[in-house]
Amino acid sequence: MAHRCSVNCIVPPHILLKLLENKDRKLREIALKTLLASTQIRAKRDILALLPNPTVAGEKRRTIYDAKHLESDPPQGVRVRGEDDAPISDTAVNEAFDGLGATYDFYKQVFSRNSLDGNGLRLDGIVHYGDGFNNAFWDGQVMVFGDGDQDLFTSFTKSIDVIAHELTHGVTENTAGLIYHKQPGALNESMSDVFGSMVKQWSLKQDAASADWLIGAEVFTPGLEGDALRSMKAPGTAYDNEIIGKDPQPDHMDNYQNLPDNRFGDNGGVHTNSGIPNHAFYLTAVAIGGNSWDAAGHIWYETLTQNTGSKAKFQDFADATVGVASRLYGPSSHELVAVRDAWREVGIQVRVAGSIRPERAKPGTARGTTKTDADMLADLHTKLESLAKTVERLERKVA
Amino acid sequence: MKLELEISGGLAAPLTSNRYDVDVASLRQDVQKQVEELVKNLLAAPPPTLNPKLRDAMSYQLTITSDALKKTVVADDGGVPQPMRELIKLIKSAGTRTKRSQ
Numbered sequence: 001m002a003h004r005c006s007v008n009c010i011v012p013p014h015i016l017l018k019l020l021e022n023k024d025r026k027l028r029e030i031a032l033k034t035l036l037a038s039t040q041i042r043a044k045r046d047i048l049a050l051l052p053n054p055t056v057a058g059e060k061r062r063t064i065y066d067a068k069h070l071e072s073d074p075p076q077g078v079r080v081r082g083e084d085d086a087p088i089s090d091t092a093v094n095e096a097f098d099g100l101g102a103t104y105d106f107y108k109q110v111f112s113r114n115s116l117d118g119n120g121l122r123l124d125g126i127v128h129y130g131d132g133f134n135n136a137f138w139d140g141q142v143m144v145f146g147d148g149d150q151d152l153f154t155s156f157t158k159s160i161d162v163i164a165h166e167l168t169h170g171v172t173e174n175t176a177g178l179i180y181h182k183q184p185g186a187l188n189e190s191m192s193d194v195f196g197s198m199v200k201q202w203s204l205k206q207d208a209a210s211a212d213w214l215i216g217a218e219v220f221t222p223g224l225e226g227d228a229l230r231s232m233k234a235p236g237t238a239y240d241n242e243i244i245g246k247d248p249q250p251d252h253m254d255n256y257q258n259l260p261d262n263r264f265g266d267n268g269g270v271h272t273n274s275g276i277p278n279h280a281f282y283l284t285a286v287a288i289g290g291n292s293w294d295a296a297g298h299i300w301y302e303t304l305t306q307n308t309g310s311k312a313k314f315q316d317f318a319d320a321t322v323g324v325a326s327r328l329y330g331p332s333s334h335e336l337v338a339v340r341d342a343w344r345e346v347g348i349q350v351r352v353a354g355s356i357r358p359e360r361a362k363p364g365t366a367r368g369t370t371k372t373d374a375d376m377l378a379d380l381h382t383k384l385e386s387l388a389k390t391v392e393r394l395e396r397k398v399a
Numbered sequence: 400m401k402l403e404l405e406i407s408g409g410l411a412a413p414l415t416s417n418r419y420d421v422d423v424a425s426l427r428q429d430v431q432k433q434v435e436e437l438v439k440n441l442l443a444a445p446p447p448t449l450n451p452k453l454r455d456a457m458s459y460q461l462t463i464t465s466d467a468l469k470k471t472v473v474a475d476d477g478g479v480p481q482p483m484r485e486l487i488k489l490i491k492s493a494g495t496r497t498k499r500s501q
Contacts, residue, residue, distance in 0.1 A: 263460075
């Protein structure tokens, strides 16, 4: 996907639209030209996203953009580093670039997965987003990093597991499609923590026993007491101080937090209750021994990509992991026992051992399945119609 | 006029979720004028578009209450209109913060 535009896109669309009403014809023309360019880029991005193989299989394509401390809708910035470019003097740019690369390499080498969609999707990141912005997020196409307010948080590019966490949202979206509410939402968050932590361990060549199992250990400022945003080894203990409070993550179903299922209850506590499946993965990996990305990682990966539906709850996912462990390692294997015991320890009794739940990943997105040509043509037609209408509207406005 | 801002969600949701209140009358005259102008611009603009594909985004709910009106605007990271961004900055620096209990 060739997108994210040059400096022109830094001018917010509402200002450009306002300029279309300016008395000066030259200004109106410049505004129209910029809006048209922006519209073309967006349309190109949308259309390329519909195509089955936007890059050559196996190719890693990273691009980092600098938002220059502005916020825009959608997030965008100036291109500062591409796949073949050397490191630059901006640490955040290089950290994001390297983190995207490590995540791509991890999925490719460990699970033979070609990028987030399994089809070579480009990896785009935006750094220096906003002014003291205390977050990193995935917008469905690109990952966005803030620099932190330097009071509580430093740059969110500092933690490789945070970068891998955000990218894994793209994997989940392209496979199980777990909805972002309540238990499926907490599973979605947990997948990002699980694979984020594995990317860190894989990069550091750490086995399960020696890893710290912390998420975002590097994003707190040095003066702030606390280990990290979350702990998979001991959920609920990542931080505890007067300034930021206590880590609320549960490590057992007995302490599951029934929060409101709206954006102000964090969609039912998706970032809180993820502590339960996070801990189950930690227990599994440590019990099996060796590297987390070997047996435990493969069981979780196959469960996520092939055996989980969009509305899966913790119980469904737990059952499926045992089914996958049985198929991969045998019904009385050490690995299966480790998985079953781990879920039991977090308060989930696996219902059916040795079978895979019938609920499959949504059609058209699971590994090995693609949209039909007719579907893609229909989507393309809709996008082109929409683009034509936008251009027509802009032309009318400037006339 | 009173402004209430509720921030929730985000990668570090339990840490960054907060509620802020500010009584505009308690601000300096020039800031009051600035706030009124920003509120006017925000309410005149189309409501923010919410992107269902966002993950780990923070949400912002701004409630504006005066004798004549009570309006609420909700936006997520990546889609916060410019006047709302400026209001958020202003409220965070001038308002009273209450930690939200999740």
